[in-house]
Amino acid sequence: MDLQLNDKTALVTGSTEGIGFAIAKGLLKEGATVTINGRKQETVDSAIEKLKKDLPEAKVKGIVADFSKVDEVDALIQQLPEVDILVNNVGIYGEQPFETTDDDTWFHDFEVNVMSGVRLSRHYAPVMKKNNWGRIIFLSSESAVNIPDDMILYGVTKTAYLALSRGLAKHLRETNVTVNAILPGPTWSAGNLKSMSKLAKERGISVAEAGKEFVEEKRPSSIIGNFVDAEAVANLVVYTASPLSYATTGAALRADGGVIDSAF
Incomplete structure (x- = not known):
């Protein structure tokens, strides 16, 4: 199937790794021009090298930015003032006992997990609307729906993304700009592989x-009963990014292995 992403x-x-890397690779395979991002120049350079090794014709470049720092977000936008597709993937997670997770950690994780998407979308949405496509x-x-008791902060930030995506989709109603949220379940990301x-x-x-064993113990409602590869999540993202998905907007699309115990 041609996903019509060549231009x-x-x-x-x-x-530079994990789900984000798989998404970038999937978009590149479909002919899109992709800018990847990481916090360090060496990791960005390494990721580009890997992508070009697998896809010699890949149209890929990188921008270094730490999304906990507003000035670096602003610098990224200055370097890349316009895109057709914005994938707000950056995020941090880990076990965080509620009683000992202090305000600074809450604010820091919100900066990265939520405000990164707010700031980038606030810039790119009007550009997409002007261009009549995005x-x-x-x-x-x-975890936005099944809030884990050992990662409450992470779950709260991911629930915020559901509200943000739905609200922004309604804000952009009757345009050719769609907004959606993707809900992965346990996935073989770099962080999960390490843990x-x-x-x-x-x-x-x-x-x-x-x-x-982790899925059986921590996500017993999982239907597939195991982790999924990052590419499985990326495949859904790449389709959602394509012109073919124009009828899908304001949606929470699941690649969770059936963890969420609901048909809706």
């Missing part, structure tokens, strides 16, 4: 077995 430009935040995609999580490797070592089992 489109995209920015994927937090894309796609804004927020990477939320099944599952640690769990595997502690239990004396393989990483694959650790992943399955």
Whole structure:
């Protein structure tokens, strides 16, 4: 299927590894021109090298920006004033006991997980509207609906993305700009691979077995009962970014392996 992305430009935040990297690669495979992003020049350069090795004709460049710093967000926008597709993927997570997670941590994680998407969308949405075409995609999580008790802060930030995406879609009603949220479940991202490797070592089992045990213990409602590859999430994002998805907007689209125990 031709997803009609050959003439489109995209920015994927937090894309030097994991889901973001897979999304960037998926868009590049479809012929889009993609700007990737990371916090360090060396990681951005390394990611570009990997992408070009796999896809020699890839039209890819990178911009370094730490989304906890407003001046670096502003600098990114100055370097890239216009895109057709914005994928708000950057985010941080981890176990954070509620009683000991202080205000500074709450504010910091909101800066990265929520305000990054607010600031970029606030700039690019009017540009897309003027150009009469655009796609804004927020990477939320099944944790936005199934708030984990050991990552309440993370869940709250991902719930905020659901509200933001729905509201922005309504704000852009009757235009050719769509806005959607993607809800991954347990996914083999770089962070999860590291944590599952640690769990595997502690239990004396393989990483694959650790992943399955984690899902059984922490996400027992999962239908597939295991982690999914980052490419599985990326495939949904790439379709949502395409012109073919024009009828899908204001939606919360799930790639969660059936973790969310609802048909809606």
